[in-house]
Amino acid sequence: MVASESGKTALKVAKALRGLDVNVVCVTAYAGVRRPLGGEWPQINGEKREKLEEFGVKILDEARWIFGCTFDYAFLKTHTPSKAIHMFLSRTMGYGFKTAVEIALIAADVGAVPTDEEVIAIAGTGRTGGGADCAIIIKPAHVYGGEFIDLEKGAEVKEILALPRLKFTDYMIRKIKESRSYL
Structure with a gap:
């Protein structure tokens, strides 16, 4: 699976894997993110989209992101701040790592990938300069009901295939400082 807001990265992955017996899933922005910001959805x-569909890519553009305001209480029935999870994973492992884990959980929740097999998730810092710079092998799990944190059935990163040494681009650092926000 691959995180891709424009579809460009998903198309590159689909072309690279053409002819192999693999399914490509593209996780992209949903309407609740795009429309309030004036974006197209x-x-x-x-x-x-037509080209991706020709390649057999399944596009997930209706699933909510996991690490956001809906995550804390709705899924865990506790007040663990998902922004803190977002900040911690982004700062220590990189934005692409956080996103790769997140898209695996999203794809599992909507049934696009199995939860009893390992999958590859690709993500990155995208248009802010790093591109798709992270790839992991992960056994995904469902978020609802707390399965993803269960010791036996939960999500597990099995291997890191690619991880950038530079976690933030100069552009990202400048924007973070300008907004006085961590992410």
Whole structure:
């Protein structure tokens, strides 16, 4: 699976894997993220969407992101701040790592990937300069009901295939400082 807001990265992955017996899943922004910011939704549309569909790519553009305001109480029935999880994973492992874990959970929740097999998740710092710079092998799990944190059935990163040494691009650092926000 691959995180791709424009579909460009998903198309590169689909082309690279053409002819292999693999399923490609693209997780992208949902309407609740795009529309309030004045963005177009679905974000992947037109020729790019048609091309992805020709390659058999499953596009997930209706699933909520995991590490956001809906995560804390709705899923865990506790007040663990998901922004803190987001900040911690992004700062220690990189934004792509956080996103790779997140898209694996999203894809599992909507049934796009199995929860009893390992999958590859690709993500990164995208248009802020790093591109798809992280790839992990993960056994995903469902978020609802807390399965993803269960010791036996939970999500587990099995291997890190690629992880950037530079966790934030100069552009990201400048924007963070300007907003006086951690992420």
